[in-house]
Amino acid sequence: MARVYNFSAGPSMLPLEVLETAQKELIEFQDSGMSVMEMSHRSPVYDAIIKETEANFRKLMNIPDNYKVLFLQGGASTQFAAVPLNLMKTGKADYVVSGQFSGKAFKEAKKYGDAKCIATSEDKTFSYIPEITPDMVREDADYVHVCYNNTIFGTKFPEVPNVGDKVLVADMSSCITSEPVDVTKFGVIYAGAQKNMAPAGLTVVIIREDLMGNAREDIPTMLDYKTMADNDSMYNTPPCYAIYIAGLVYKWALENGGLEAMKERNEKKANILYDFLDNSTLFKPTAEKNSRSMMNVCFVTGDADLDKKFCKEASEAGFVNLKGHRSVGGMRASIYNAMPIEGVEALARFMAEFEKNNK
Numbered sequence: 001m002a003r004v005y006n007f008s009a010g011p012s013m014l015p016l017e018v019l020e021t022a023q024k025e026l027i028e029f030q031d032s033g034m035s036v037m038e039m040s041h042r043s044p045v046y047d048a049i050i051k052e053t054e055a056n057f058r059k060l061m062n063i064p065d066n067y068k069v070l071f072l073q074g075g076a077s078t079q080f081a082a083v084p085l086n087l088m089k090t091g092k093a094d095y096v097v098s099g100q101f102s103g104k105a106f107k108e109a110k111k112y113g114d115a116k117c118i119a120t121s122e123d124k125t126f127s128y129i130p131e132i133t134p135d136m137v138r139e140d141a142d143y144v145h146v147c148y149n150n151t152i153f154g155t156k157f158p159e160v161p162n163v164g165d166k167v168l169v170a171d172m173s174s175c176i177t178s179e180p181v182d183v184t185k186f187g188v189i190y191a192g193a194q195k196n197m198a199p200a201g202l203t204v205v206i207i208r209e210d211l212m213g214n215a216r217e218d219i220p221t222m223l224d225y226k227t228m229a230d231n232d233s234m235y236n237t238p239p240c241y242a243i244y245i246a247g248l249v250y251k252w253a254l255e256n257g258g259l260e261a262m263k264e265r266n267e268k269k270a271n272i273l274y275d276f277l278d279n280s281t282l283f284k285p286t287a288e289k290n291s292r293s294m295m296n297v298c299f300v301t302g303d304a305d306l307d308k309k310f311c312k313e314a315s316e317a318g319f320v321n322l323k324g325h326r327s328v329g330g331m332r333a334s335i336y337n338a339m340p341i342e343g344v345e346a347l348a349r350f351m352a353e354f355e356k357n358n359k
């Protein structure tokens with residue numbers, strides 16, 4: 001067996017220990033006589049799995065009791081529609097467009113009401129996070145939407161944006177559980193699980209209870225947070241197996257020191273790469289310093305052919321999926337929780353070697 005260092009932006013690496021546990025439990029989960037993939041989502045065995053998964057997620061993220069956790073399908077992209085359909089009471093919402101996904105969320109919201117872009121970093125190809133102040137927010141906006149970590153451009157909000165007393169909605173797909181966040185500062189947090197928590201197929205939503213029940217009359221039932229909350233994410237069949245794996249990942253994170261420890265490790269990993277890039281004569285980081293992502297490190301050589309050569313040689317050396325998003329090119333090292341420090345150290349050594357050989 002030769003597992004490579006996989007720098008994919010998502011679906012991405014899972015902790016090896018989690019995969020090993022899943023392998024052990026694959027054919028028969030505990031004494032149930034069947035795989036988690038084969039059991040009814042309404043069985044007592046599965047009920048214990050989903051309850052424990054939620055309990056561990058709440059513990060890990062320190063989620064207060066007045067927030068609901070929903071395990072849904074459809075990916076973060078479905079939330080681009082679900083958010084306005086559920087939360088637009090006056091029909092107005094403000095959006096920060098700091099990358100491709102927040103642009104998509106904004107575009108989707110415009111279908112359902114008066115969505116306004118109050119700040120964007122498009123002028124510099126999304127290489128920074130625009131500053132947000134409460135006076136930029138419309139007084140009658142129902143919420144402000146941000147993408148907390150821009151997976152494609154490798155930028156992240158340096159702190160929770162100040163939107164005054166407005167409800168803050170955050171797409172945290174590529175940074176959730178990478179560090180502690182104060183959940184009380186947000187009305188809704190959502191994330192596709194395939195970046196940092198589980199295989200694809202699961203979308204997690206954390207929502208303050210009082211924000212539910214205001215959905216449009218014509219909202220599809222499957223998108224109504226209240227319906228999903230009232231049914232404990234079991235209005236229909238949930239993504240059972242992905243939830244089970246998420247549960248193993250949450251347990252792994254708790255056993256490894258929780259989010260404080262994740263943050264410390266993630267900072268260390270990101271610093272190894274950014275320190276190297278800041279001192280490199282060949283590679284250049286693309287994100288502005290105060291907006292840098294800990295999870296997605298984007299860089300270029302400035303020469304598309306050399307970028308290509310780098311990705312090819314890196315891949316041959318066991319560092320895979322370093323090619324940047326198809327829309328921006330260059331390179332991107334996604335270093336989520338499951339990426340070990342050794343993987344990042346080895347990549348930095350490989351980059352130094354490549355630099356030496358391509359002067």
Ligand SMILES: *Cc1c(COP(=O)(O)O)cnc(C)c1O
Pocket residue numbers: 010074075076077078101147149150151171172173174192193195
């Ligand atoms: C990957 C990603 C998405 C899209 O997620 P899907 O689950 O594929 O819909 C949205 N937002 C962010 C920040 C992402 O990283």
